[in-house]
Amino acid sequence: MGLISVKEYKESLKDGRVVYYEGQKVGDVTTHPALKVCIETGAIDYEMAETPEYRDLAVVAHPKTSEPITRYYYTPQNSEDLLKRHELMVTATRLGRGVIPFIHDVGADVLNAANITANMMGKKEYIERAENYRYFLQKNDLSVACAMTDVKGDRMLRPSSPKQAHPDYYVRVVDKDKKGIIVRGAKAHITAAAYCKELFVIPCRNMTEEDRDYAVAFAIPTNTKGVVQICHPVTWKLGALEFPVDTPIRNHTDSLVIFDDVFVPWERVFLCGEWQFAMPLVYNFAYLHRHTAASYRIPISEVLLGAAQAMAEYNGIDKVPHIREKITNLVIYVDTLKSLARASCMDYVTHGGIPIPSPVISNIAKYHFAENFHDCVKAIENIAGGLLITAPTYKDYQNPETKEYVEKYLGGKAGIPTEHRLRMFQLIRRLATFETEVLALHAEGSIQAQRMTIYAESLSEIEKYKKWAEEAAGIKK
Ligand SMILES: Cc1cc2nc3c(=O)[nH]c(=O)nc-3n(C[C@H](O)[C@H](O)[C@H](O)COP(=O)(O)OP(=O)(O)OC[C@H]3O[C@@H](n4cnc5c(N)ncnc54)[C@H](O)[C@@H]3O)c2cc1C
Known part of the structure; x- marks a missing residue:
């Protein structure tokens, strides 16, 4: 066995x-x-x-x-x-x-x-x-x-x-x-x-x-x-x-x-x-799989944040207020995802005798990742600059006739090797692709599917909060 x-x-x-x-x-x-x-x-x-x-x-x-x-x-x-x-x-x-x-x-x-x-x-x-x-x-x-x-x-x-x-x-x-x-x-x-x-x-x-x-x-x-x-x-x-x-x-x-x-x-x-049981099967799979999705997006998000910080430092702009703001947003993005993915395990519910991560929290985790991914990519592209798509290639860097120019003119902050900068552009190009953007939106269900689940699974909580609001307003029924 x-x-x-x-x-x-x-x-x-x-x-x-x-x-x-x-x-x-x-x-x-x-x-x-x-x-x-x-x-x-x-x-x-x-x-x-x-x-x-x-x-x-x-x-x-x-x-x-x-x-x-x-x-x-x-x-x-x-x-x-x-x-x-x-x-x-x-x-x-x-x-x-x-x-x-x-x-x-x-x-x-x-x-x-x-x-x-x-x-x-x-x-x-x-x-x-x-x-x-x-x-x-x-x-x-x-x-x-x-x-x-x-x-x-x-x-x-x-x-x-x-x-x-x-x-x-x-x-x-x-x-x-x-x-x-x-x-x-x-x-x-x-x-x-x-x-x-x-x-x-x-x-x-x-x-x-x-x-x-x-x-x-x-x-x-x-x-x-x-x-x-x-x-x-x-x-x-x-x-x-x-x-x-x-x-x-x-x-x-x-x-x-x-x-x-x-x-x-x-x-x-x-x-x-x-x-009648097609829906419970689909929903329970989706609840479980969205937690899986939120979990496996954590390492990608961490590396995206790391690449943004590295690029900011290589370009000498890491202390600039609007860049810090973008990095802060990325930290919020990553840590919210991590916290939600873990919280959904702690706040689990039991369906058909099996504990599963909280459907509401894991759907919010997946939604958070998907809905904000393109904004993270935008922030990183913003930090990196146009060389992200116009930088000379590895071959140009290898060719003795061009290497010196590339080395001299594509450096960033003093002390940072030009090669590091070029490699970081390459990494970002690989992380932020059309494929990763579509994957974020559609894999494990479309954004709308997550929103529908969050709403449907929250109805009893919404009702409870409504009652509290009515009490607070002095409404007697
Ligand atoms: C990289 C990747 C990996 C995947 N891996 C798997 C896998 O291993 N197994 C698996 O089973 N699936 C997998 N999927 C499928 C994924 O779950 C679907 O892409 C997702 O559910 C969206 O379905 P769709 O692509 O057919 O798009 P569509 O259903 O065509 O959706 C496109 C848009 O139309 C909207 N829409 C669709 N129907 C309606 C409707 N009736 N009313 C209102 N709006 C509607 C959607 O909300 C969305 O905005 C994967 C997808 C990707 C991109």
Whole structure:
């Protein structure tokens, strides 16, 4: 039971899965140059379990057998467990240079959400299946991607609406028999699916009775017949024009995952037609996953703040009032995020018998990160100046004919090597990209999704405060 090595994880991916990258079918994901970098990113989880320094954080004893298992698949019992998991994600992301491994954490979120929903439903077979699946993951230490976001077609139409151009914009059950179900449809943006062993599929919205075929949740091996993935390209090496950096690049690709009439055995089905429970499943996953999101954004935010301060010092403007104001804003941004992410663990609530970080606070944490990220980027761009995009390249810095000019004229404050300044521009260019901006806005749900949750989950508090206000105003009812 329990833990697999980095080598075993990589070997396990040579399983005939169907993955396309830049228009080409990938035979073996472990040898593909770009996917290899993504796999190394995921492998951080397995490395941590093998490293004495991180072992206590990454590994726990199975509550029944006492054998070592990954902390991710351990069912949390209290705020201490939630805080440990939070610390694990922050540490893993620091090791990933701002990129979370993402091959256990999201799987744990969806597993816990399925467990909670099964408990809420009270259906014995679903409770057993969810528990068996947890045990299966614990025993085999498998990587899991969560496929929630449907391709959706017309966003204003329901999944079953006859006005949709076709009925497959949301994953649905097209057939079933004694052995299992057949599903069809596609999920978009599925992070790390190309290098996870399992795909956990859940609906992405509430359902009505007419949508019952779309109220389906299941888990299957990624190499199941009929599963096809199309990845988007990622940066996997530094460009020839960039300063070399010792630390390896870390990144993830996200797949369009197509389910082309895929068979799922009943023991792997966690929802099938119970449309009333699509929403609790989606919401509980979102509550858990937004906390994961808030946690893994902490290291990126810390490095952004560090880069802003370094750049201010290199340019000699760190004591200027408006620059200090910008740095102060960044400190407020980072520390608010950190405090909210931790507070949500301390102020946990229990859903379906499982403690989860406070939905209101974790949604505020994620919202805070996403809503203010572009302002942080703006502050850093402001501090850095135009050389952020016009600086000569590493090649120019290497060429003896131009190096002297670059060295002399692109220096900043005396005593700061020009190379440091150029390297810091490069780092900021990598941190503040169009991709990181879109990721902030949409990954783990759009800004509006967080606002909706914050409002809906706060209704009873709002009502309580209203009563207090009425009391304070002397209003008697
Ligand atoms: C980098 C990245 C990684 C991701 N990883 C995963 C993953 O691993 N697994 C997964 O399942 N998903 C993943 N996602 C998907 C993510 O959750 C979605 O991008 C997000 O939910 C928004 O959905 P969408 O991209 O389809 O945009 P849309 O739903 O098209 O949203 C675009 C805009 O339209 C608005 N909108 C949409 N529908 C309505 C409506 N009915 N009424 C009013 N307004 C509406 C939204 O609020 C938003 O402002 C990832 C996304 C990104 C960018």
